[in-house]
Amino acid sequence: MGRTKTVKLKDLAMDLGVSVSTVSRAISNSGRVSRETRERILCAVREANYTPNDVARSLRKQNAMSIGIIVTDITNSFFASVIKGAQSYGRDKGYSILLSNSDENELFEAEAMQLMLEKQVSGLILASVGNNAGKIRQFRSVGIPIVFIDNIPSSQGQYDTVTTDNRNAARLLAGMMIRKGYRNIGMITGPLNQSSGRQRYEGFLAAMTEHGLPVRPEWVREGDFKMESGIRCMEDILGLSECPRAVLISNNYMAYGAVRAVKAEGKTIPKDIAVAAFDTDDVTALVSPAIATMNQAAEEIGEKAAEVLISRMSAAGMKPAVNLILEPVFRDGDSW
Amino acid sequence: MGRTKTVKLKDLAMDLGVSVSTVSRAISNSGRVSRETRERILCAVREANYTPNDVARSLRKQNAMSIGIIVTDITNSFFASVIKGAQSYGRDKGYSILLSNSDENELFEAEAMQLMLEKQVSGLILASVGNNAGKIRQFRSVGIPIVFIDNIPSSQGQYDTVTTDNRNAARLLAGMMIRKGYRNIGMITGPLNQSSGRQRYEGFLAAMTEHGLPVRPEWVREGDFKMESGIRCMEDILGLSECPRAVLISNNYMAYGAVRAVKAEGKTIPKDIAVAAFDTDDVTALVSPAIATMNQAAEEIGEKAAEVLISRMSAAGMKPAVNLILEPVFRDGDSW
DNA sequence: TTGAAAGCGCTAACAT
DNA sequence: ATGTTAGCGCTTTCAA
Numbered sequence: 083m084g085r086t087k088t089v090k091l092k093d094l095a096m097d098l099g100v101s102v103s104t105v106s107r108a109i110s111n112s113g114r115v116s117r118e119t120r121e122r123i124l125c126a127v128r129e130a131n132y133t134p135n136d137v138a139r140s141l142r143k144q145n146a147m148s149i150g151i152i153v154t155d156i157t158n159s160f161f162a163s164v165i166k167g168a169q170s171y172g173r174d175k176g177y178s179i180l181l182s183n184s185d186e187n188e189l190f191e192a193e194a195m196q197l198m199l200e201k202q203v204s205g206l207i208l209a210s211v212g213n214n215a216g217k218i219r220q221f222r223s224v225g226i227p228i229v230f231i232d233n234i235p236s237s238q239g240q241y242d243t244v245t246t247d248n249r250n251a252a253r254l255l256a257g258m259m260i261r262k263g264y265r266n267i268g269m270i271t272g273p274l275n276q277s278s279g280r281q282r283y284e285g286f287l288a289a290m291t292e293h294g295l296p297v298r299p300e301w302v303r304e305g306d307f308k309m310e311s312g313i314r315c316m317e318d319i320l321g322l323s324e325c326p327r328a329v330l331i332s333n334n335y336m337a338y339g340a341v342r343a344v345k346a347e348g349k350t351i352p353k354d355i356a357v358a359a360f361d362t363d364d365v366t367a368l369v370s371p372a373i374a375t376m377n378q379a380a381e382e383i384g385e386k387a388a389e390v391l392i393s394r395m396s397a398a399g400m401k402p403a404v405n406l407i408l409e410p411v412f413r414d415g416d417s418w
Numbered sequence: 419m420g421r422t423k424t425v426k427l428k429d430l431a432m433d434l435g436v437s438v439s440t441v442s443r444a445i446s447n448s449g450r451v452s453r454e455t456r457e458r459i460l461c462a463v464r465e466a467n468y469t470p471n472d473v474a475r476s477l478r479k480q481n482a483m484s485i486g487i488i489v490t491d492i493t494n495s496f497f498a499s500v501i502k503g504a505q506s507y508g509r510d511k512g513y514s515i516l517l518s519n520s521d522e523n524e525l526f527e528a529e530a531m532q533l534m535l536e537k538q539v540s541g542l543i544l545a546s547v548g549n550n551a552g553k554i555r556q557f558r559s560v561g562i563p564i565v566f567i568d569n570i571p572s573s574q575g576q577y578d579t580v581t582t583d584n585r586n587a588a589r590l591l592a593g594m595m596i597r598k599g600y601r602n603i604g605m606i607t608g609p610l611n612q613s614s615g616r617q618r619y620e621g622f623l624a625a626m627t628e629h630g631l632p633v634r635p636e637w638v639r640e641g642d643f644k645m646e647s648g649i650r651c652m653e654d655i656l657g658l659s660e661c662p663r664a665v666l667i668s669n670n671y672m673a674y675g676a677v678r679a680v681k682a683e684g685k686t687i688p689k690d691i692a693v694a695a696f697d698t699d700d701v702t703a704l705v706s707p708a709i710a711t712m713n714q715a716a717e718e719i720g721e722k723a724a725e726v727l728i729s730r731m732s733a734a735g736m737k738p739a740v741n742l743i744l745e746p747v748f749r750d751g752d753s754w
Numbered sequence: 755t756t757g758a759a760a761g762c763g764c765t766a767a768c769a770t
Numbered sequence: 771a772t773g774t775t776a777g778c779g780c781t782t783t784c785a786a
Contacts (some may be wrong), residue, residue: 088560090779090780091779091780091781092779092780100756100757101756101757101758102757102758102779102780102781103756103757103758103759103781103782104755104756104757106780106781106782107755107756107781107782110781112781112782113755113756113782114755114756115755115756116755116756119755119756131556131559133532133535133536133556133560134536134779134780135477135536135538135778135779135780136536136537136538136780137473137476137477137482137537137538137778137779137780138477138762138778138779138780138781139779139780139781140473140762140780141471141473141474141477141762141763141764141778141779141780142761142762142779142780142781142782143762143780143781144762146473148516155502156492156498156501156502156505157495157498157499157502159493159495159498162492162493162495162498163493165492165517165519166491166492166493166519169492169517169518169519170519170521173518173526173529178516178518178533178537179516179517179518180484180514180515180516180517181501181505181515181516181517182505182509182514182515183501183502183505183506185506193509196469197514199469200469200470200471200472201472201473201514202471202472202473220467220469223467224424224469309701335701338701338702338703338704341704342703342704364702365645365671365674366674366700366705367674367678368674368677368678368705368706369702369704369705369706370704370705370706426763426764427763427764427765428763428764436772436773437772437773437774438763438764438765438773438774439764439765439766439772439773439774439775440771440772440773442764442765442766443765443766443771443772446765448765448766449766449771449772450771450772451771451772452771452772455771455772470763470764471762471763471764472764473762473763473764474762474763474764474765474778475763475764475765476764476778477762477763477764477778477779477780478763478764478765478766478777478778479764479765479766479778480778755786756785756786757784757785757786758783758784758785758786759782759783759784759785760781760782760783760784761780761781761782761783762779762780762781763778764777764778765776765777765778766775766776766777767774767775767776767777768773768774768775768776769772769773769774769775770771770772770773770774
């Protein structure tokens with residue numbers, strides 16, 4: 083299947099007996115072209131099924147009009163929704179989406195960033211697994227803006243970010259748990275070197291402190307946001323001689339794992355142990371027990387990230403970093 | 419944040435006192451370059467943090483090394499997995515992914531295809547909502563291959579496809595239902611003008627016929643693959659004076675809706691009515707009841723689609739169309 | 755209002 | 771083994 087010859091500006095120009103630049107102007111609707119010739123040109127364009135070569139245009143204009151998105155796992159419904167939001171906003175503004183999955187792998191992430199650089203993306207939306215300061219600097223040095231989501235770099239205020247107020251979300255959720263009467267509360271945290279993991283842990287601590295409740299170290303386990311670690315952490319907790327009555331769980335996958343571990347022990351939620359979690363958004367509405375959850379506004383995060391990115395790209399001077407913080411959406415359940 | 423000057427081939431060449439072509443050859447490791455100068459060049463490349471401009475390269479080589487993917491809804495875990503598979507295979511082969519969401523909208527799909535054309539993608543993986551024969555022809559005429567997944571065009575054998583054997587999957591699933599003792603069986607089908615919807619319906623018919631069971635038209639409802647239609651169809655069925663004892667449901671969202679409708683009526687699955695479905699793959703393992711399901715091998719479909727695409731792109735002559743058919747994966751449940 | 759021509763950054767003949 | 775040069779298809783000064 084050899085590439086057939088495609089019609090280009092030059093062909094149209096020759097056919098019509100005008101110059102390429104005139105055809106170009108007519109098509110892009112810029113510069114002055116007489117009504118008459120414009121119509122003649124546009125007609126020929128349609129007739130010939132002319133398709134502009136956007137890579138040539140990108141090269142010439144030094145702008146590929148594309149947004150790179152790197153997430154750790156597109157299969158995670160949170161990220162899928164983020165992408166959906168970004169794609170939808172970007173499309174309206176004429177941007178296309180270059181997608182990469184890092185598989186939670188720092189090397190893959192660095193490679194993906196390199197790819198984005200080479201493809202000359204106009205901007206990048208990055209859910210980083212961390213430790214790519216070098217590549218991040220490289221983006222800055224060539225002037226390609228990055229908007230961070232989910233896990234954000236530690237040097238706050240330096241970067242554009244669109245996130246949930248994780249600390250407060252956790253504080254609220256733990257507060258609700260306490261107000262329900264639970265006193266002996268544990269937590270399965272995410273990695274404490276990732277912002278979302280750490281902030282949710284801090285929110286939990288804040289709520290406990292505010293209510294004068296002690297935090298028992300053996301009731302706090304650090305997971306890695308994956309299902310397996312949720313299972314393991316919950317098993318550890320259930321194996322203690324003295325168990326917490328309720329556990330806060332830092333993300334969806336760990337929550338599923340933890341709930342399964344509880345069931346596997348023959349215990350019941352919330353009778354034996356109560357749980358609440360983050361992002362256990364349930365499209366099926368059939369997960370049982372329905373897990374009380376603070377859901378991030380995923381699609382909105384995607385939209386806003388694209389919006390911040392695009393406005394950053396068209397920003398003339400040095401604007402201060404934008405740190406957008408979206409409200410989580412609480413959804414009650416019968417898991418507590 | 420103005421674009422800073424980036425270093426290009428010419429800069430490197432001047433710094434090193436060699437020609438651009440030599441630098442190019444050294445970098446792409448093609449053509450002869452003396453060991454010595456190559457090392458000097460590669461060293462300078464590293465030092466200067468040189469990043470090749472891939473859009474220039476794409477223009478020159480007339481190949482963007484990118485795969486377009488258009489799906490109807492990236493938020494559907496089936497498509498998310500397809501994308502993951504395609505991305506992962508493509509990355510290994512040096513291809514990047516240009517993603518578009520059509521939102522099950524024919525117009526958006528056509529626009530996305532136009533975008534892919536303009537971006538000069540090397541090939542396209544398409545989960546079509548249908549009726550874009552014109553655009554499909556346009557791809558063919560410029561020689562950009564398409565691999566169809568999920569919903570495939572009616573003119574069989576004409577196109578490369580990677581699909582599940584939907585007809586047989588449905589036949590098997592219905593057969594299992596029958597063997598469990600159910601006789602009065604209904605179905606909530608997908609759109610019958612989409613291949614996956616139609617084929618699953620045909621498989622159901624085949625199984626019923628093979629076992630000498632009648633198909634009662636009022637027990638068969640055509641949905642649109644969305645949750646709402648699952649609810650509505652199941653409500654209709656439950657409202658009949660005589661209900662089926664079991665219902666086959668053509669996809670995941672409709673199944674969730676249908677199960678919710680059953681519950682809303684105060685009825686129990688499978689005691690009052692049994693169900694089995696497609697693609698109700700459950701990462702949480704907490705959906706209750708666990709729905710017996712034929713899951714498509716989504717990630718593999720993505721990988722294979724990318725593989726077929728890439729081999730098609732490098733195929734010299736006219737190879738016959740590839741129609742890859744993958745086996746579904748049955749997962750039992752307690753919904754029947 | 756239109757055309758001629760330069761050039762975006764790179765690769766690949768072709769020449770040396 | 772290296773350099774020269776001609777484009778890839780487009781946009782955009784600049785001139786007419």
